[in-house]
Amino acid sequence: MLVNKYSMIEANIKIIEALQCFLYTVVKEPDIRALFTTHPADFSRERKLPLDKLVGMLINLPKRSLSIELQAFFESLEQQQQHTAYTKAAFSLQRTKLKPLFFQLWNQWLVESFYTYYGTQVKRWHGFRLLAVDGSNMSMVQTAEVSAHFGSATNQFTSVPMARALQVQDVLNDIRVWADIFPYTDSELSIITSHLRHLPEDSLTLFDRGFASYSLMYLLMNEESPRHFLIRCKTDFCKEVKQFVNSRKKEEITTFYPSRESIARLKEHHYIVTSKTGIQVRMVKVQLADGQTEVLLTNLYDTELFTARMISKLYAKRWAIEGAYNTQKNQLQIEIFSGHRVLCIEQDYAAALFVANLQSIIEKQCEEEVRDKTKNRYYRYKVNRNISWALLKNRIVKLFIRSTDSRAILMELQHLFSRYLEPLRPGRKVPRGNPNIRRGKYQTFTNYRRAI
Helix, strand or coil: CCCCCCCHHHHHHHHHHHHHHHHHHHHHCHHHHHHHECCCCCCCCCCCCCHHHHHHHHHCCCCCCHHHHHHHHHHHCCCCCCCCCCCHHHHHHHHCCECCHHHHHHHHHHHHHHHHHHHHHCCCECCEEEEEEEEEEEECCCCHHHHHHHCEEECCCCEEEEEEEEEEEECCCCEEEEEEEEECCCCHHHHHHCCHHHCCCCEEEEECHHHCCHHHHHHHHCCCCCCEEEEEECCCCCHHHHHHHHCCCCEEEEEECCCHHHHHHHHHCCCCCCCCCCEEEEEEEEECCCCCEEEEEECCCCCCCCCHHHHHHHHHCCHHHHHHHHHHHHCCCCCCCCCCCHHHHHHHHHHHHHHHHHHHHHHHCCHHHHHHHHCCCCCEEEECHHHHHHHHCCCCCHHHHCCCCHHHHHHHHHHHHHHCEEEECCCCCCCCCCCCCCCCCCCCECCECCCC
16 A cells, blocks of 8 residues: 655645646657547647647637637637637647547546555545446537437437446545446446456446346456446346345345346357356345335455445445536536537547546645634535636646646635535435436537627
8 A cells, every 4th residue: 555645735736747747748759649649740830729738728628609718718828919810710620630538548647646646545445446337328419420429319209419428436536537428329338348447456336226237247256356346236136136135134145147148248258158157246135215125236245344234335425426427517517518520529528527537636635724714614514616617717727738836726726616615414315306307407509609
């Protein structure tokens, strides 16, 4: 285990330096830059919007009219005169040279730096990184290219372009370990079974009942280093679960066997199993407040170390990822895209998740200041995240494309974040809404973008 050497502000400075190094290397090294560009010669000549400024523009979360965003962006860099000849059409052309892969790997660099420099300050559950996996539907812009790539949700009345988002989140540290968007027809289960490499060896992952399957549990348990999991399943998931539900037992370790569908799915992943290939699974029965019975499946077999009560409380932590999607859609406005092409959507999505992680680590360094300011108040308080997005605007880019003091910018953001707080009210419950009703307040239109 790493010994913690840094305060949160010092750790964040180290993370920013690592991110700056990543960006500088991509800008200056042609061979590395070619990995992230459409053509090897892209960004090799000096332009009004070179690679670092293009990246800065995209992480500045341009949600308004691009003309307004470009003006505000260059003014924030104190380059008012240089932006006058740069049009939104020129920006749109320049961005096509940059692959979304850049932001995906930049975010991965951020995540690894977080675990390295935060050391023992990283929150864990009994030594595990506590992850949650969940998917969400994302409304897409109405264009032929986007509809053809991502697909549509169709009913008897209309067809709406949609995509499938999937995220792996560290729910105790509010860090998005991995995320991507896929065609709407791709199931959440098929996506995660193809991306198990994004679950670290020391992780314990929480899944809701949409992921319950023999094939997923088998794959997790047969990784080179087996991964730990906690999965909610339906009470009629299989005959073993049905018998368990009807019994008086609170927990039981039993053997699951694959269905034909699971055998076929595992064959796609190059595993040969038969109907007699069993896996041991611990079942835990939980009685909910409304009287319903919930069944949880896990490979945490030690009943003394991990009691049924602990397992029940542990699963409740999965709700953090539900809240993260709400924040992304209704505060970060992740369904508003700055372009109407598939490339632009993938860029915006990856850049937004990078910014969400950056916001999270800056929020962490505010914790001590927030505690001091609110120590005599009845409730505990946290940073008002909705306002924090606005405070990041035009400040975040200075961390990466100007030779400024990173500490000064981080301290400025810390004091601004700590000024706008909201109370944590324990025990509040919000009823789950109708899943068929659109949850996001924002979406992209091809013929309109706000200017204020």
